[in-house]
Amino acid sequence: MSVLFYASAFVSVLATLMAITRINVVHALLYFIVSLIALSVIFYTLGAHFAAALEVIVYAGAIMVMFLFVIMMLNLGKPTEEQERVWLKPGMWVGPSLLAAPLLVELVVMISGAKAQTQAGVINAKDVGIALFGPYVLAVELASLLLLAGLVGAYHLARK
Amino acid sequence: MPVISLQAIPMEHGLLLAAILFILGMVGVLTRRNIIFVLMSLEIMLNAVALAFVVGGARWAAADGQIMFLMIISLAAAEVAVGLGLVLQLFNRFKTLDLDILSKMKG
Amino acid sequence: MLEYLWLVPAIPLIGSLILVLSQGKLPELPAAIVGAGSIGLAFLVALLAGMEFLSSGDVAYTQHLWTWMAVGGFSADFNLYLDGVALVMMLVITGIGFLIHVYATGYMHDDPSFARFFSYMNLFVSAMLILVLGDNLLLLFMGWEGVGLCSYLLIGFWYTDTYNGYCARKAFVITRVGDASMALGLFLLYTSVHTINIQDAMGVAQQQWTVSSSVANWVTLLLLGGAVGKSAQLPLQTWLPDAMAGPTPISALIHAATMVTAGVYLIARTHVLYEMAPSVQYLVGLIGAITLLMAGFTALTQSDIKKVLAFSTMSQIGYMFLALGVGAYSSAIFHLMTHAFFKALLFLTAGSIILAMHHEQNIFKMGGLRKDLPWSHALFLIGTIALVALPPTSGFFSKEEILGSALMHEDGGFLLWLFGIAGAFMTGLYSFRLYFLVFWGKKTHDGHEVMGLHLQGPLVILAILALVGGWIVIPVAAVFPHGEEHHVPLFYQAIMLALPILGTLTAYFVFVQQRVDVKALAGEGFGARLHHFWRTQWGMDWLYDQVFAKPYATLARINKNDFIDSIYNGTARFAVLMHSLVSDTQTGQLRWYAITLASGVLLLVTIGVLV
Numbered sequence: 001m002s003v004l005f006y007a008s009a010f011v012s013v014l015a016t017l018m019a020i021t022r023i024n025v026v027h028a029l030l031y032f033i034v035s036l037i038a039l040s041v042i043f044y045t046l047g048a049h050f051a052a053a054l055e056v057i058v059y060a061g062a063i064m065v066m067f068l069f070v071i072m073m074l075n076l077g078k079p080t081e082e083q084e085r086v087w088l089k090p091g092m093w094v095g096p097s098l099l100a101a102p103l104l105v106e107l108v109v110m111i112s113g114a115k116a117q118t119q120a121g122v123i124n125a126k127d128v129g130i131a132l133f134g135p136y137v138l139a140v141e142l143a144s145l146l147l148l149a150g151l152v153g154a155y156h157l158a159r160k
Numbered sequence: 161m162p163v164i165s166l167q168a169i170p171m172e173h174g175l176l177l178a179a180i181l182f183i184l185g186m187v188g189v190l191t192r193r194n195i196i197f198v199l200m201s202l203e204i205m206l207n208a209v210a211l212a213f214v215v216g217g218a219r220w221a222a223a224d225g226q227i228m229f230l231m232i233i234s235l236a237a238a239e240v241a242v243g244l245g246l247v248l249q250l251f252n253r254f255k256t257l258d259l260d261i262l263s264k265m266k267g
Numbered sequence: 268m269l270e271y272l273w274l275v276p277a278i279p280l281i282g283s284l285i286l287v288l289s290q291g292k293l294p295e296l297p298a299a300i301v302g303a304g305s306i307g308l309a310f311l312v313a314l315l316a317g318m319e320f321l322s323s324g325d326v327a328y329t330q331h332l333w334t335w336m337a338v339g340g341f342s343a344d345f346n347l348y349l350d351g352v353a354l355v356m357m358l359v360i361t362g363i364g365f366l367i368h369v370y371a372t373g374y375m376h377d378d379p380s381f382a383r384f385f386s387y388m389n390l391f392v393s394a395m396l397i398l399v400l401g402d403n404l405l406l407l408f409m410g411w412e413g414v415g416l417c418s419y420l421l422i423g424f425w426y427t428d429t430y431n432g433y434c435a436r437k438a439f440v441i442t443r444v445g446d447a448s449m450a451l452g453l454f455l456l457y458t459s460v461h462t463i464n465i466q467d468a469m470g471v472a473q474q475q476w477t478v479s480s481s482v483a484n485w486v487t488l489l490l491l492g493g494a495v496g497k498s499a500q501l502p503l504q505t506w507l508p509d510a511m512a513g514p515t516p517i518s519a520l521i522h523a524a525t526m527v528t529a530g531v532y533l534i535a536r537t538h539v540l541y542e543m544a545p546s547v548q549y550l551v552g553l554i555g556a557i558t559l560l561m562a563g564f565t566a567l568t569q570s571d572i573k574k575v576l577a578f579s580t581m582s583q584i585g586y587m588f589l590a591l592g593v594g595a596y597s598s599a600i601f602h603l604m605t606h607a608f609f610k611a612l613l614f615l616t617a618g619s620i621i622l623a624m625h626h627e628q629n630i631f632k633m634g635g636l637r638k639d640l641p642w643s644h645a646l647f648l649i650g651t652i653a654l655v656a657l658p659p660t661s662g663f664f665s666k667e668e669i670l671g672s673a674l675m676h677e678d679g680g681f682l683l684w685l686f687g688i689a690g691a692f693m694t695g696l697y698s699f700r701l702y703f704l705v706f707w708g709k710k711t712h713d714g715h716e717v718m719g720l721h722l723q724g725p726l727v728i729l730a731i732l733a734l735v736g737g738w739i740v741i742p743v744a745a746v747f748p749h750g751e752e753h754h755v756p757l758f759y760q761a762i763m764l765a766l767p768i769l770g771t772l773t774a775y776f777v778f779v780q781q782r783v784d785v786k787a788l789a790g791e792g793f794g795a796r797l798h799h800f801w802r803t804q805w806g807m808d809w810l811y812d813q814v815f816a817k818p819y820a821t822l823a824r825i826n827k828n829d830f831i832d833s834i835y836n837g838t839a840r841f842a843v844l845m846h847s848l849v850s851d852t853q854t855g856q857l858r859w860y861a862i863t864l865a866s867g868v869l870l871l872v873t874i875g876v877l878v
Binding site: 076 | 187
């Protein structure tokens, strides 16, 4: 089981790395989807089956398809790729990396201080559903409001 | 009858993965000039945070982690919808996705 | 009785308004009728008022027109006040003014700004009448400033020549110095006596002040400052010669007969205050004495016919101040009147000569004009003998009275008398120098007398007045305290009689017989330096330039960038700098904001890890 976790983690990191360095948008998107699916596996190994399912359905399915639609609508072709090549010189990575590296080191230091095991066991959709419509019912309402606002906003903004 | 026996995984490993993904997303945001890539990198960061919540939920064997994941996923959906709408509008107006050109807010 | 007194200043004002509102479109004849006619009408009204006033036997008559302003406890009425002095002044102003106006219709013939000239002239007469008729100091001050303004406008009448504008500005600025002093004097007087009515103020001052108290000294000194500025006495006399840049009738009316004597009038009007400050009163006499000598010397070296007359005016006003200084107020007013006669005559005749010589004013380019200009010659001679005070002309009577009063004055009167007789000698010398240089000697240029009833008519009347004006008795006995009848010893009388004649003879020997070579005397060495010193009014212009103009210009140059402002500008510049510093951080680039955000997070997390 832990083998599955570490393998998926490796795939996930690698795919994400590929995703942020691609020149072609669609390629990047596909790498990101791979990363998401790997994460879904990790959720499964952590016993969060419901989350794993949502990760594939909502994230990899719905959201990424939305990206894909927009990319298709913008009809970005070869010129954009050329543009990306010009923009993404190796030197461009130096600054952000220098900023990100110490942050990562610090996070690692902080995380490694917390020694604890995740508990084996499945938290299934039923548990989640009971909690969701129990103590968290207000959060559900808020999320639905947010989605409604997003819906209206997206409709308004994308109008010609 | 579990098909696979669930073995405990150290929590810090899960959090470490979340941290690495978060930092990668951040590097993406800082580096890319194309607005689509920036949005995608933001998704990576959100996803990393969601992972951290799920790991936390697994640590305490509680449903709360997954509920937070649900919240984040709905937030991401709304954000992508609005963000992509903005992208379409900007592209219509300026015929470019270059963030450095879209700098009308310059002081 | 006398309800129509207000018409006297009102008629010239109306005339002026008509001329102003005509916008210069009025042809010459109607403009002349309005301009000169209004003054003539005012003179008739004044004459009528004078006769009625004298026959009534009153000391003074006050006409309340309206309350000018009333603020809190302070109120100023618009009242006209007529007494003997005001009557003399009023008649001189309207009478001489009328003659000069008539003359000016001929002198200014064909000038494109004919109507504008007469509108200024009428305004001047109106303001001058308000000055002498005003019953309170504020009204007097209004008239005072009004005549100053008209003087400025008329000196710069031919404003297209920048030199004239410069002269007008000089006159305006220098008299302003005196006026500021006078205004301060008025304020001080008001705070002390709490009234601005002249008669009331003098009454209160007489009761409340002690002789030679500091308030009495200060008030009289400050008022003297105003009088000195207006009457072109030391040390504010430098504007008068430059004022000759105006048309000649202006010089006759404003800078000889009326306005410049306003200072004399002011001191005579407020003589009670000066009695309370004997040392300042003596200073008045001393200023007059020094001025009359200085102006006499300067007149001797001038080459411009009008400037000689200007310095002569200065000198004669010096006599009036001298008279005021020794308490001979009625003599001062008497000399004021006779001086108005003969000086107006001299100026107007000079104007005729200038016209005849086609606007040539340099006396060295004239000479031998006796035959060419018989009228001007005769009239100028009459004016000159009156000025020199040869008996029995009007000038003789008035000047003899002044010198006699000075001699009889106990404290320091003899010193003033010495100045006075020296001045009498100088007067004879410079007046006849002018006369001989213009009318005698070798003839160099032809002159053609410009004839006309409106030119020679007023001159003849003035000449008669200059000859016989000495017998006029001015009705000022009720206004001024009686001096004791003085009997001047025969010896002194002989001196006073002899010195003007001596001056005349000297002039004859020097400038006609040419016993002394003037050119050689003034050409080199000490003589040249003395000549230059006299010519430049004892260096007064140079002194003012050094003491006031140059240091001020230097200060202005130093402070050109206004160092006080630089404090405020510096604050503003600092704010702009800070603004641009902060503003530069707002690049408008999303990645820059993201980097800032990430750096902030890094900083906070670093703090969290380390602590």
